[in-house]
Amino acid sequence: QSVLTQPPSVSAAPGQKVTISCSGSSSNIGNNYVSWYQQLPGTAPKLLIYDNNKRPSGIPDRFSGSKSGTSATLGITGLQTGDEADYYCGTWDSSLSAEVFGGGTKLTVL
Amino acid sequence: EVQLVESGGGLVKPGGSLRLSCAASGFTFSSYSMNWVRQAPGKGLEWVSSISSSSSYIYYADSVKGRFTISRDNAKNSLYLQMNSLRAEDTAVYYCAREFSYWGQGTLVTVSS
Numbered sequence: 677q678s679v680l681t682q683p684p685s686v687s688a689a690p691g692q693k694v695t696i697s698c699s700g701s702s703s704n705i706g707n708n709y710v711s712w713y714q715q716l717p718g719t720a721p722k723l724l725i726y727d728n729n730k731r732p733s734g735i736p737d738r739f740s741g742s743k744s745g746t747s748a749t750l751g752i753t754g755l756q757t758g759d760e761a762d763y764y765c766g767t768w769d770s771s772l773s774a775e776v777f778g779g780g781t782k783l784t785v786l
Numbered sequence: 787e788v789q790l791v792e793s794g795g796g797l798v799k800p801g802g803s804l805r806l807s808c809a810a811s812g813f814t815f816s817s818y819s820m821n822w823v824r825q826a827p828g829k830g831l832e833w834v835s836s837i838s839s840s841s842s843y844i845y846y847a848d849s850v851k852g853r854f855t856i857s858r859d860n861a862k863n864s865l866y867l868q869m870n871s872l873r874a875e876d877t878a879v880y881y882c883a884r885e886f887s888y889w890g891q892g893t894l895v896t897v898s899s
Contacts, residue, residue, distance in 0.1 A: 678830065711886060713831070713886075715831075719891075720881055720889040720890065720891050720892055721823075721831060721881070721883075721889050722889065723886060723887050723888075723889075726886075726887070732887065762830075764830065764831050766831070766833075766886065773845055774833060774845060774847055774848075775821065775823075775833035775836065775886070776833065777830060777831040777832070777833065778830070779830045780830040780831070
């Protein structure tokens with residue numbers, strides 16, 4: 677059971693938009709920055725979003741992040757088949773003194 | 787270019803030990819905190835341990851506390867994870883990560899008799 681809760685799967689058609697939610701508590705998302713990671717099949721995770729809504733260099737602006745209270749959301753617009761991957765949210769949990777991740781969401785681009 | 791290369795994985799019997807290494811290049815290693823994150827086959831990401839740039843602050847997941855030891859050698863640009871009393875549930879790909887911004891390709895640890 678993950679500390680952060682994500683939907684197991686989401687799907688949408690190419691060109692459409694999808695959002696992935698990440699729910700936590702005041703000890704983690706509520707008081708710390710959230711990051712999002714993309715893990716393509718058979719590869720290592722890659723940072724997509726940090727500090728709730730910032731994109732590292734090279735990440736297209738089709739990817740966006742937001743946070744409200746104890747929840748965070750990853751948005752992906754203009755979906756491409758190459759976006760099919762597992763997506764994870766992560767943040768520091770001040771009560772646990774531990775980095776925590778969501779269980780992951782599998783994105784299918786139909 | 788930031789590069790993180792893990793090594794040291796393999797097959798080990800329950801109760802055994804293994805030492806993972808992560809060789810860093812392309813950045814000033816001594817300026818960044820480092821992490822180990824693992825992923826069991828078909829499962830999600832699980833944070834294992836973190837160490838600050840000067841080794842002043844070290845944190846462990848409850849699942850490995852008392853069995854695993856993280857360390858670093860800034861002179862050698864290297865991160866380590868000493869894993870003792872290994873269990874079947876420790877079977878996973880182990881990734882090293884620079885502040886979660888950059889990740890290595892991972893090394894597989896299999897604990898089985």
